[in-house]
Amino acid sequence: MALTSSQLLQKVKDSIVEVTPREVSQGLQAGETQHLIDVRERDEVLDGYIPGAELIPRGFLEMTVEEDVTTDREAAIVLYCAGGNRSALAARDLAAMGYTKVSSMSGGFKGWKDAGFAIEQNGLLSDDDLQRYSRHIILPEVGEKGQQQLLKGKVLLVGAGGLGCPTGLYLAGAGVGTIGLVDADVVDRSNLQRQVLFGESVIGRPKVEAARERMLDLNPGIAINGYHELLTSANAFDILGDYDIIVNGCDNFPTRYLVNDAAVLLGKPVVDGSIFRFEGQATVYHSAEGGPCYRCLYPQPPPPGEVPSCAEGGVLGVLPGIVGMIQATEVVKLILGRGSSLVGRMVLYDAMEMKFRELRLRRNAECPVCGDSPTVKELIDYDQFCGLPSR
Numbered sequence: 001m002a003l004t005s006s007q008l009l010q011k012v013k014d015s016i017v018e019v020t021p022r023e024v025s026q027g028l029q030a031g032e033t034q035h036l037i038d039v040r041e042r043d044e045v046l047d048g049y050i051p052g053a054e055l056i057p058r059g060f061l062e063m064t065v066e067e068d069v070t071t072d073r074e075a076a077i078v079l080y081c082a083g084g085n086r087s088a089l090a091a092r093d094l095a096a097m098g099y100t101k102v103s104s105m106s107g108g109f110k111g112w113k114d115a116g117f118a119i120e121q122n123g124l125l126s127d128d129d130l131q132r133y134s135r136h137i138i139l140p141e142v143g144e145k146g147q148q149q150l151l152k153g154k155v156l157l158v159g160a161g162g163l164g165c166p167t168g169l170y171l172a173g174a175g176v177g178t179i180g181l182v183d184a185d186v187v188d189r190s191n192l193q194r195q196v197l198f199g200e201s202v203i204g205r206p207k208v209e210a211a212r213e214r215m216l217d218l219n220p221g222i223a224i225n226g227y228h229e230l231l232t233s234a235n236a237f238d239i240l241g242d243y244d245i246i247v248n249g250c251d252n253f254p255t256r257y258l259v260n261d262a263a264v265l266l267g268k269p270v271v272d273g274s275i276f277r278f279e280g281q282a283t284v285y286h287s288a289e290g291g292p293c294y295r296c297l298y299p300q301p302p303p304p305g306e307v308p309s310c311a312e313g314g315v316l317g318v319l320p321g322i323v324g325m326i327q328a329t330e331v332v333k334l335i336l337g338r339g340s341s342l343v344g345r346m347v348l349y350d351a352m353e354m355k356f357r358e359l360r361l362r363r364n365a366e367c368p369v370c371g372d373s374p375t376v377k378e379l380i381d382y383d384q385f386c387g388l389p390s391r
Ligand SMILES: [Zn+2]
Pocket: 287, 292, 293, 294, 295, 296, 297, 364, 367, 368, 369, 370, 371
């Protein structure tokens, strides 16, 4: 029996479950809808989509639903398209695959918009970005979705020095959408041996300014916020508060303790690195995820003058490149939610022997900041704490 297209659609709609935009909105709010899938084509989605929707064009749905959405045939899935026809056909096909709780939204995206419900825009990458990030996008573990997560990432680099420079370059290249840089220094000729964001032409300029220009030249599609100031107890919450991940590349103890305490109190992860002479180490402190913090390992600072700095002890120029790369890698993994992070582990690197070792780190229940009965509940004077004259 031959069917016209409208007869076919009517027949399909009679055989599936249709829901109204209002019911979809209620289902999303109540958490009853597990997956909302927009089956329109790319160019249609550019104008907006329903917040939280997964974007899978109709032509790929059956091929990718198991991998990209769920294999659970009992999962509650709502499909929508522009007007409700393509999603009806898609619902029929998912039902044929054994999905039992599939519905199609009547009226489609137009009906949703006409009913006055919220939409989200800018959810898809532009053609330029598809090109720029193509080597990410073809990785199944990243894909367009992962690249969007990176572009929504907000990462603060504490210190634009030996560690902050390589980390900043790679995070800018990777498309981390908002990168903050805190550093009070200006570029010195002695920095150029390892601080790869800088060159002769920017000697004497504030590091955050020169770094910002270099990173925007690499990737103009991201935002770089420079803070040409010292991080202190007075500004730490304000500055750290705007970011999801803190990358510690500072070279002094007061800032190290300040960053730790502020991050623990704000519940944010610190991707930590340090370097000295021919050795480096890296870890991720994240007490909110059950990992240790810096003070779990070092509750008290060493006496002043006991630990020499890089300025006094020297550092092999390539060393911060390796450690900064480990930090950048951890940041990207944290944003993507992929892989095994360095939470609870410390990687030790010996450049002379070319050896990596790993230490297990444990949370300390007695820790003054993240322990069971913390004594540090606000930021303190860290110069005084570290036995240094106040700034
Ligand atoms: Zn701790």
